Amino acid sequence: MALQFRINPGSSQPIYRQIVDQIRHSIATGGVQPGETLPSVRALAEQLVINPNTVARAYAELARDGLVDSSQGLGVFISERRQLYSLDERKRRLAEAARLFASEVAFLDFTREQLLKSIEQAIDKKK
Amino acid sequence: MALQFRINPGSSQPIYRQIVDQIRHSIATGGVQPGETLPSVRALAEQLVINPNTVARAYAELARDGLVDSSQGLGVFISERRQLYSLDERKRRLAEAARLFASEVAFLDFTREQLLKSIEQAIDKKK
Amino acid sequence: MALQFRINPGSSQPIYRQIVDQIRHSIATGGVQPGETLPSVRALAEQLVINPNTVARAYAELARDGLVDSSQGLGVFISERRQLYSLDERKRRLAEAARLFASEVAFLDFTREQLLKSIEQAIDKKK
Amino acid sequence: MALQFRINPGSSQPIYRQIVDQIRHSIATGGVQPGETLPSVRALAEQLVINPNTVARAYAELARDGLVDSSQGLGVFISERRQLYSLDERKRRLAEAARLFASEVAFLDFTREQLLKSIEQAIDKKK
DNA sequence: GTGGTCTAGACCACT
DNA sequence: GTGGTCTAGACCACC
Numbered sequence: 059m060a061l062q063f064r065i066n067p068g069s070s071q072p073i074y075r076q077i078v079d080q081i082r083h084s085i086a087t088g089g090v091q092p093g094e095t096l097p098s099v100r101a102l103a104e105q106l107v108i109n110p111n112t113v114a115r116a117y118a119e120l121a122r123d124g125l126v127d128s129s130q131g132l133g134v135f136i137s138e139r140r141q142l143y144s145l146d147e148r149k150r151r152l153a154e155a156a157r158l159f160a161s162e163v164a165f166l167d168f169t170r171e172q173l174l175k176s177i178e179q180a181i182d183k184k185k
Numbered sequence: 186m187a188l189q190f191r192i193n194p195g196s197s198q199p200i201y202r203q204i205v206d207q208i209r210h211s212i213a214t215g216g217v218q219p220g221e222t223l224p225s226v227r228a229l230a231e232q233l234v235i236n237p238n239t240v241a242r243a244y245a246e247l248a249r250d251g252l253v254d255s256s257q258g259l260g261v262f263i264s265e266r267r268q269l270y271s272l273d274e275r276k277r278r279l280a281e282a283a284r285l286f287a288s289e290v291a292f293l294d295f296t297r298e299q300l301l302k303s304i305e306q307a308i309d310k311k312k
Numbered sequence: 313m314a315l316q317f318r319i320n321p322g323s324s325q326p327i328y329r330q331i332v333d334q335i336r337h338s339i340a341t342g343g344v345q346p347g348e349t350l351p352s353v354r355a356l357a358e359q360l361v362i363n364p365n366t367v368a369r370a371y372a373e374l375a376r377d378g379l380v381d382s383s384q385g386l387g388v389f390i391s392e393r394r395q396l397y398s399l400d401e402r403k404r405r406l407a408e409a410a411r412l413f414a415s416e417v418a419f420l421d422f423t424r425e426q427l428l429k430s431i432e433q434a435i436d437k438k439k
Numbered sequence: 440m441a442l443q444f445r446i447n448p449g450s451s452q453p454i455y456r457q458i459v460d461q462i463r464h465s466i467a468t469g470g471v472q473p474g475e476t477l478p479s480v481r482a483l484a485e486q487l488v489i490n491p492n493t494v495a496r497a498y499a500e501l502a503r504d505g506l507v508d509s510s511q512g513l514g515v516f517i518s519e520r521r522q523l524y525s526l527d528e529r530k531r532r533l534a535e536a537a538r539l540f541a542s543e544v545a546f547l548d549f550t551r552e553q554l555l556k557s558i559e560q561a562i563d564k565k566k
Numbered sequence: 567g568t569g570g571t572c573t574a575g576a577c578c579a580c581t
Numbered sequence: 582g583t584g585g586t587c588t589a590g591a592c593c594a595c596c
Contacts, residue, residue, distance in 0.1 A: 072384070072595060082291060158286070170308055173308060236573045236575095256583085257584045340542070413540040427558065
């Protein structure tokens with residue numbers, strides 16, 4: 059099951075961000091392969107019952123990052139894989155995200171094990 | 186290393202949040218102790234070359250979370266530790282922070298083990 | 313009587329607090345229900361002839377207490393009831409509110425019974 | 440024991456306000472009688488280990504409200520009792536204070552009995 | 567259109 | 582001097 063979208067309108071994360079994340083994740087995990095086409099803007103908008111502009115916005119962000127290519131009349135497809143960030147940059151981003159997490163939860167009085175378990179659950183939910 | 190601020194105005198994270206984050210970090214690591222005073226609103230604003238209102242906003246945020254107490258004419262102080270939130274609310278916040286982390290790193294192509302290790306390191310730095 | 317605002321600019325209570333207070337009151341009395349939207353920041357600011365920032369501040373306060381949820385582009389909504397604070401914190405807040413009341417009325421020369429009766433009436437109005 | 444001051448520097452209420460309240464209360468309950476003198480500004484400041492300006496400020500407020508009179512070289516003394524507010528005004532203030540209390544605690548999930556008990560305790564503490 | 571952030575600058579309350 | 586509030590007006594992100 060290549061691309062299944064799950065949108066949570068109540069989330070603090072904007073809808074277009076959720077779409078971007080899910081597509082990025084599918085690309086990263088090989089769920090979709092270079093050359094495959096994405097659903098059309100209008101089709102996906104109808105499927106998710108959201109505004110087409112929101113889908114277009116998500117696709118534009120992916121195109122900006124070089125993850126998809128779009129050509130008039132043909133649709134949007136996954137571009138050849140290229141790693142956008144250097145390993146150092148990726149490590150830096152990971153460390154920053156981890157630091158932010160630790161800082162957010164530092165005052166919630168949970169044990170190290172509880173924190174790690176919550177991370178595992180969050181990772182698994184995205185799979 | 187008591188309180189060293191580094192602000193990135195171009196970041197997607199608002200400036201006042203960056204300040205909140207760094208002070209929380211200092212409290213968590215014991216860099217500042219209950220009873221100590223923070224730099225005055227105006228002094229920190231001048232130091233960081235930002236508007237005093239932005240600093241005031243950060244301090245207000247910390248006060249609302251019970252991390253600092255402020256009194257007019259005297260300044261802002263690190264307050265005694267106390268748990269403000271219900272267990273449900275703390276669980277909610279933990280899950281939200283974990284979700285955010287997972288979404289931030291989803292496309293960085295790290296393994297589950299690498300992600301967990303980065304979290305462990307970030308937690309340990311606080312201890 | 314869904315949401316009627318009355319602002320007293322000369323009051324010792326800041327305007328944003330007056331707004332917070334009146335919305336809390338409406339929520340407590342059931343005047344507004346979860347899911348309902350509040351007036352937009354700009355609309356309410358115009359209606360009350362105050363600065364939009366002041367309204368935004370009031371809404372931010374309510375959001376931090378979990379009473380409303382806001383999402384960009386959509387507006388601000390009354391959220392589902394949930395208990396944010398720990399029992400200790402709630403006790404602390406109750407004691408503080410009672411202390412404030414006692415200090416406000418201490419010099420009004422009412423008997424203990426009269427004071428208690430006024431509280432009873434105020435509580436019952438919320439029910 | 441006519442006038443015993445108890446100051447809480449950590450309170451959100453300013454020190455000068457605490458002094459004003461305690462003197463007002465003593466006047467209201469007959470703890471001090473018209474004609475009695477208050478401690479001098481400097482004496483009270485020394486006793487409470489606070490800034491003389493703070494005491495002066497409190498006395499100024501009481502004088503403004505007509506509760507004390509001060510004359511150069513003689514000191515500050517309790518003025519002849521006169522009710523500053525009409526009964527209606529006092530009732531209005533009481534109702535307003537009660538309404539504020541009810542609004543503050545509406546979301547803390549306490550029973551009517553718990554609320555009333557907290558008020559009783561707060562009143563008793565002031566006695 | 568919506569809310570969120572930031573600046574500049576003012577005024578007030580408090581010590 | 583300290584923090585707290587408010588205004589005016591700008592720019593951004595999102596739908």
